[in-house]
Amino acid sequence: MSIHKFLNVITNCRNRLHIGYNYYISLIFLDKYTKQVYNISTVYIHCNVIFQRYDMYRYETHLHTSEGSACSNSTASEMARKYKDEGYTGIIVTDHFFNGNTCIDLSLPWEKKVHEYCKGYEHARETGAKIGLDVFFGVEYGNGASDFLVYGIDEKWLTENNDIMEMEPTVFLEYVRSCGAKVFQAHPFREAPYIRGTIHCPLFVDGIEIYNASHRDPRFNERAKIYAEWYGLPVTGGSDSHNTTDRFYPGGVLSPRKFTSALDYAEAVIAGGIEILTPPPPSAK
Ligand SMILES: [Zn+2]
Ligand SMILES: [Zn+2]
Numbered sequence: 001m002s003i004h005k006f007l008n009v010i011t012n013c014r015n016r017l018h019i020g021y022n023y024y025i026s027l028i029f030l031d032k033y034t035k036q037v038y039n040i041s042t043v044y045i046h047c048n049v050i051f052q053r054y055d056m057y058r059y060e061t062h063l064h065t066s067e068g069s070a071c072s073n074s075t076a077s078e079m080a081r082k083y084k085d086e087g088y089t090g091i092i093v094t095d096h097f098f099n100g101n102t103c104i105d106l107s108l109p110w111e112k113k114v115h116e117y118c119k120g121y122e123h124a125r126e127t128g129a130k131i132g133l134d135v136f137f138g139v140e141y142g143n144g145a146s147d148f149l150v151y152g153i154d155e156k157w158l159t160e161n162n163d164i165m166e167m168e169p170t171v172f173l174e175y176v177r178s179c180g181a182k183v184f185q186a187h188p189f190r191e192a193p194y195i196r197g198t199i200h201c202p203l204f205v206d207g208i209e210i211y212n213a214s215h216r217d218p219r220f221n222e223r224a225k226i227y228a229e230w231y232g233l234p235v236t237g238g239s240d241s242h243n244t245t246d247r248f249y250p251g252g253v254l255s256p257r258k259f260t261s262a263l264d265y266a267e268a269v270i271a272g273g274i275e276i277l278t279p280p281p282p283s284a285k
Helices: 003-014 018-034 040-046 048-051 076-085 111-118 120-132 153-160 169-178 218-233 260-271
Strands: 057-063 092-097 136-141 146-149 183-186 207-212 233-239 254-256
Touching: 003 048, 057 076, 057 136, 057 207, 057 233, 076 092, 076 120, 092 146, 092 254, 111 120, 111 153, 120 136, 136 169, 136 260, 146 169, 169 183, 183 260, 207 218, 207 260, 233 254, 254 260
Parallel strands: 057 092, 092 136, 183 207, 207 233
Antiparallel strands: 057 254, 136 146, 146 183
């Protein structure tokens, strides 16, 4: 195992176990200040327990691209490469839909508009195929500052359903779920100057994003967690990243098995088959 590969593995452990983080820092320190040539196999044995416990697949569930979201400034291809570098197995592209912060020209005919919207996903998928990263499709449906992550639909479904923008939000949620999709509410208790209010409709969603890696105020996540517990709703996490550097920590979920689709991921959340990537402990920030 090369030092770079080793460090990559350790880096990917750091949210899960402080010891992994500390090993990483020590190695960087040694490398930078002493130029010491250390025996990697020795360190590997020390860390073996970490590898055994944390050998899981890592997924991003919530991210934006500059192809689809006005607030994103990294291309889908750049995002895919970044996640691959960080050791993720896959990503789900969830650009803001036409009722969110979209960068798609809304005057275009529906079919063309949907096609443009899906380009972030398509470009990420093309890059993913080259570099070995699974890329799945999702939608961040908006209603003011209330955002809902929809998994299990695709370009064909959107093209065929050209009346969804005329539906009230809960009517849309009910409809898209009746078509087999799963919906998780994103950051239901975020506070920001652009948020005038958030709708909470626990009977119309399949779960709640209780960890959002863009939140620096832990209360936003804590409230979401209480909300989900209150209603007995499944829980998940995501980064909500808008470029390659904006995350507070590498978010998303871990799974003991590989997902085959965005819907597969959503069903794993509902079945309780994932672990959420959480912020690093205060000492490791
Ligand atoms: Zn955004
Ligand atoms: Zn988002």
